[in-house]
Amino acid sequence: xxxxxxxxxxxxxxxxxxxxxxxxxxxxxxxxxxxxxxxxxxxxxxxxxxxxxxxxxxxxxxxxxxxxxxxxxxxxxxxxxxxxxxxxxxxxxxxxxxxxxxxxxxxxxxxxxxxxxxxxxxxxxxxxxxxxxxxxxxxxxxxxxxxxxxxxxxxxxxxxxxxxxxxxxxxxxxxxxxxxxxxxxxxxxxxxxxxxxxxxxxxxxxxxxxxxxxxxxxxxxxxxxxxxxxxxxxxxxxxxxxxxxxxxxxxxxxxxx
Numbered sequence: 136x137x138x139x140x141x142x143x144x145x146x147x148x149x150x151x152x153x154x155x156x157x158x159x160x161x162x163x164x165x166x167x168x169x170x171x172x173x174x175x176x177x178x179x180x181x182x183x184x185x186x187x188x189x190x191x192x193x194x195x196x197x198x199x200x201x202x203x204x205x206x207x208x209x210x211x212x213x214x215x216x217x218x219x220x221x222x223x224x225x226x227x228x229x230x231x232x233x234x235x236x237x238x239x240x241x242x243x244x245x246x247x248x249x250x251x252x253x254x255x256x257x258x259x260x261x262x263x264x265x266x267x268x269x270x271x272x273x274x275x276x277x278x279x280x281x282x283x284x285x286x287x288x289x290x291x292x293x294x295x296x297x298x299x300x301x302x303x304x305x306x307x308x309x310x311x312x313x314x315x316x317x318x319x320x321x322x323x324x325x326x327x328x329x330x331x332x333x334x335x336x337x338x339x340x341x342x343x344x345x346x347x348x349x350x351x352x353x354x355x356x357x358x359x360x361x362x363x364x365x366x367x368x369x370x371x372x373x374x375x376x377x378x379x380x381x382x383x384x385x386x387x388x389x390x391x392x
Contacts, residue, residue: 149335
């Protein structure tokens, strides 16, 4: 795939996600942090459906959305994406920078919006800071996105299954924040949109500015057409060229008269 195509697609996705995030942020700020849309209903449902086993599982899953786990996954994404030692070192550094930069930017937005969390009496896990956008959600979504990009670049067998598993993990971390009562659902939705936008911007920048040898799976030129495949590819064009060399077109109706 050409680097320009990757950059344009990633940039478009990133811009679209951040546009939606900006709109949601303005709505949240305009309502002074009160619950929006289905926030209250989902919070009430979560509080009323908390068997001990489900709470324990949710706590274990939500813990993977912060601390060393996301950074380990980001580093793993860089290792998967690279083919040589130098490429892997660069990819690991870029993935870690993307994750750390996204966390720092999210923290700035969170401080600016200053949205209160749900009532503390409903919490089933520790939480600190303001609510919007959810930190665990954003961090897990960024780590999952980096891993998915790496898997798609390398294209191993079973990459579709891997992508689904990784994506489900990133999404479930966010949902546990609502289930455990420490975030409104719009906090989680804002985290998903923010992460998607930041990933799109980072991938766009990498595709545009990194040297070609460092952009795995991406080139500056369009792939040659017809080098492989069935009819209509290199084999058929070779036959056509041979016939033309012999002095007639391949499907010249005059030859059959």
